[in-house]
Amino acid sequence: MADFTQIRRSEHLPTRIAAEIGREIADGRFAPGQKLPTEHLLAQTFGVSRSVVREAIAHLRNEGLVETRQGVGAFATELAQRQSIRIEAGTPGDKGAFRDLFQVRFALETESAGLAALHRTPDDLMKLDEILAQMTGAEKWGEQGVVADLAFHRAVAAATHNEYFQQFVGFITERTHVAINAARAAAILEEIVEVTIAEHVAIRDAIATGEPAAAKTAMKRHLNGAARRLNLELEMS
Known part of the structure; x- marks a missing residue:
């Protein structure tokens, strides 16, 4: 059974860093249109790897606070372009809030899988395969395995x-990371990682068939399994 008193302490680095940068953007330290420091400099400033910084920037991009330009960097968005929806870092700190989050995930990501089965391209399938290779690689037990898990859902x-x-999937992946960490802390790591990987492979294979019903079923099984690993009852069919 997951211990929800540990969730805040297990909150992952990209979330905390995104929240810090987001506050600086909101406070005007980074003016609209201003370029943020480079990944390298941000990594040095926060004492983390560049991959952690990249995920933090992805969170901010999903929230509409930054835009990224290929080969140039990340920039604070203009005020008129900023999204009004934002999931605060500390909100899902109890079991009820996690249940609410998973109910939203269930509705949103089940339909997402069905549409992906209809509209996926060879490049989309290649991207899913690349992410699955990261999920099953040598670093699957650590933070990079969790990062790949979230990247899969975004893909x-x-x-x-x-x-x-x-x-909208981007909005909720930030908090999903906390749920994954809580589930990993509450179970035998080797078992939960292997089960989770198998669930993601089933989703990929169902999307590849081009059959929406199969993709929806695979996603439902994964989300129901993820909820059970947190001892949550979704009350969803």
């Missing part, structure tokens, strides 16, 4: 080719 949303699914 499924991207395969819908619906901008709104991509945006």
Whole structure:
């Protein structure tokens, strides 16, 4: 059984760093349109790896606080372009809040998987395969395995080719990371990682078939399994 008193302490680094940068953008330290420090400099400032910084920037991009330009860097967005929806870092700190989060995930990501099965391209499937290779690689037991898990869900949303699914799945992945860490802390790591990988492989294979019903079923099984690992009852069919 997951110990929800530990969730805040297990909150992952990208979330905390995204919250800190987000506060500085909101407070005006980074003006609209201003370029943020480089990944290298941010990594040095926070004492983390560049991959952690990249995920933090991805969170901020999903929240509409930054935009990234290929080969140039990340910039604070103009005020008129900023999204009004934002999931605060400390909100899901109890069991009820996690149940609410998973109910939203269930509705959103089940449909996302179905649409991905209809609209996925060879490039989308290649991206899912690349992420699965990261999930099953040597670092699957650590933080990079969790990062790959979240990237998989974002890639499924991207395969819908619906901008709104991509945006809203991006909004909730920040808090999903906390749920994964809580589940890993509450179970035998080797067992939960292997089960989770198998669930993601089933989702990928169902999307590849082009059958929405199969993809939805695979996603439902994964989310129900993830909820059970947190001792949550979703009350969803």
